[in-house]
Amino acid sequence: MAVEPIDPFSDSRVTHETAKVNGYTYHYILGVPQNGQYKATIFLVSALLSSAIPFLISLGLRVVAPDLMGFGGTDAPKVPPNSIHLYGYKRAADDIAELAKQLGCKQIILGGHDWGGMVVWRTALWHPELISHVFSICTPYMAPQKDYISTEQLVKGPLPQFAYQLQLAGPDVEAALQSEEDIRMFFNAMSGGRGPNGEVGFSPERGVHLDDLKKLKRGPLLDEKVYEYYVQQYSRNGLHGTLNWYRTREANYKDDLDLPTDKIEMPALFIQANYDSVLKPSMAAGMNKHFTQLTRADVDAQHFCQVTHPDKINAILKDWLDGVVFGGKSTL
Structure with a gap:
């Protein structure tokens, strides 16, 4: 089931497209089976340029992988003067719905990872008529809250591993990492790079280890082409848009009230992902009660499991697509 991952600079299996979506320019990767025929359209949010894109194309699906607001080739409006709600789940859900409409979709399959996981769950709530099936990798469903709980409260209480979000939401990382060389060091850290004495560039408890970044080499999670692509893309607008996603907790809470x-x-x-150090398995306890038809699967891997265990993830997706999406079963 091995499939060669996408070459982000030049790959005949996909094209790079842009669209004006609710006033902002979105970049997305589009993949269509060679014969031009497809049995459904699947949107992938936070796809990490993984082998899932060509694998799903090979199964006869049209694949759309948009960059979220502030990421990659999509616009990254400044906040302020713009509203932080531009980076919220509600706005992302509405933009996905609009892009799907522009692509002529009456319904889509929707999947995501990390922030994309939160986006797909909320999109399923905001636009249930659009989403025929939905899946998330690593990110459990988190129900809307009646009372506001800040990130600080989460860190002091049940989720101390979210401490990195406090750092990323603050001013320090954005101020420290602005040049292309800074972005390069940032991706050394986020790709699992290490220094000569085992230094790491990121941990859930601290966030980005700014003092150690210059010591790191590129890590194993990103091959050289994908690494260079991310450095190029993030150098366009810096980290401001990306880090805004960590500043939306209150905005998302207010949107969820509706x-x-x-x-x-x-x-x-x-x-x-059983060994995810941030989105730990305990966080998914009790989520079944919020679903009518939920299939659960797991993989012995860490957070970026689509990169480290692509065959296992693709096999799970294929079983679910064959059995539930196209086979009509309620669960596997």
Whole structure:
């Protein structure tokens, strides 16, 4: 089931497209089976340029992988003067719905990882008529809250591993990492790079280890082409847009107050990474009660499991697509 990952600079299996979506320019990767025929359209949010894109194309799906607001080739409006709600789940859900409409989709399959996981769960709530099936890798479903709980409260309470989010939401990382060389060092850290004495560039408890970044080499999670692509893309607008996603907790809470339901009605799949140090398996306890049809699977891997264990992730997706999405089963 091995498939060669996407070459981000030149790959005949996909094209790089842009669209004006609710006033902002979005970049997305588009992949269509060679014969031009496809049985459904699947949107991948935070796809990490993984082998999932060509693998899903090989299964007869049209694949759309958009960069979220502030990421890659998509616009990164400054906050202020713009509203932080531009980086919220509600805005992302509405933009996905609009892009799907522009691509002629009456319904889509929707999947995501990391921030994309939170986006797909909320999109399923905001636009249930659009989403036929939904899946998340690593990111468990987190129901809307009646009372506001800050990131600081989470860190002091049940989720101390979210401490890195406090750092990323603050001014220090954005101020320290602005040049292309800074971005390069940042991706050395985020790709698992280490220094000569075992120094690391990131940890959940501290965030980005700014003092150690110059010591790191590129890590194993990104091959050279993908690494260079990310450095190029992030150098366009810096980290401001990306880090805004860590500044939206209150905005998302306020938007969630208008959600009509907290229940995911369409068939769903959740893939747990058993060794994820941030989105730990304990966080997914009890989420079943919010679903009508939920399939659960797991992989013995850490957070970036699509990169480290692509065959396992692709096999899980294929079983679910064959059995639930196209086979009509309720679960596997």
